[in-house]
Amino acid sequence: MHKRINIHGLGLDEQGRCVHYHQNCDVVALKCARCQKYYACFSCHDAMEDHAFAATGAEEEYPVLCGNCQQLLTRSQYDQGSCLYCGIAFNPRCKLHKHIYFK
Numbered sequence: 001m002h003k004r005i006n007i008h009g010l011g012l013d014e015q016g017r018c019v020h021y022h023q024n025c026d027v028v029a030l031k032c033a034r035c036q037k038y039y040a041c042f043s044c045h046d047a048m049e050d051h052a053f054a055a056t057g058a059e060e061e062y063p064v065l066c067g068n069c070q071q072l073l074t075r076s077q078y079d080q081g082s083c084l085y086c087g088i089a090f091n092p093r094c095k096l097h098k099h100i101y102f103k
Contacts, residue, residue, distance in 0.1 A: 005065055005072070009040030010047060016067025018044050025091040027067035028078065030101045031056055038065045042100050057103040075102060 007029040009018035015027045018040035029038035032045055034054040039045040042053040056063040062072035069086035082089045
């Protein structure tokens, strides 16, 4: 088994749901290009860091972390709508924030 990767955020549960997003399908953590940490959401990041969330570009191999199974995901794997490894569905409304998380 691989080492557990920390998900950062406010009021997190074991699968990385935060105070801002806490539906069953809110299990994705996104990587900030500036600090290289995985956050439950951009609002948590901006509340906890001294810089704004910076979107990852195409050069970032694994910009997404599944909070359910801790598997790192590529952007194309994330875009499939569910985790390739554990099958959990991701929140389809996250697409509304795509411009915040990805360049």
